[in-house]
Amino acid sequence: xxxxxAARLVNSHIELASETEGHCLFTRDNLVALVERSxxxxxSIGSTGIMTESGLAYLVWRDGRxxxxxxxxxxxxxxxxxxxxxxxxxxxxxxxxx
Numbered sequence: 001x002x003x004x005x006a007a008r009l010v011n012s013h014i015e016l017a018s019e020t021e022g023h024c025l026f027t028r029d030n031l032v033a034l035v036e037r038s039x040x041x042x043x044s045i046g047s048t049g050i051m052t053e054s055g056l057a058y059l060v061w062r063d064g065r066x067x068x069x070x071x072x073x074x075x076x077x078x079x080x081x082x083x084x085x086x087x088x089x090x091x092x093x094x095x096x097x098x
């Protein structure tokens with residue numbers, strides 16, 4: 001990872017939690033995103049999840065309602081959770097831009 005990218009991540013309070021040959025796992029607070037790695041650097045960002053009491057959950061929309069889908073459960077997503085997920089995704093994308 002380039003020093004400029006690492007600095008942008010730090011400035012956005014985003015941490016590199018884990019990495020493999022093909023992916024990096026980034027976190028901020030209870031938010032998680034998996035990002036592909038390529039020979040050219042970071043690739044596409046996967047869905048952003050949030051850790052809940054039911055485990056990792058992803059934001060989904062059903063009949064206009066925001067829900068968090070965890071293994072075996074749907075949890076009503078509050079406006080603050082929706083905004084946190086959206087902001088984390090946007091900040092991560094911006095930090096990883098080359």
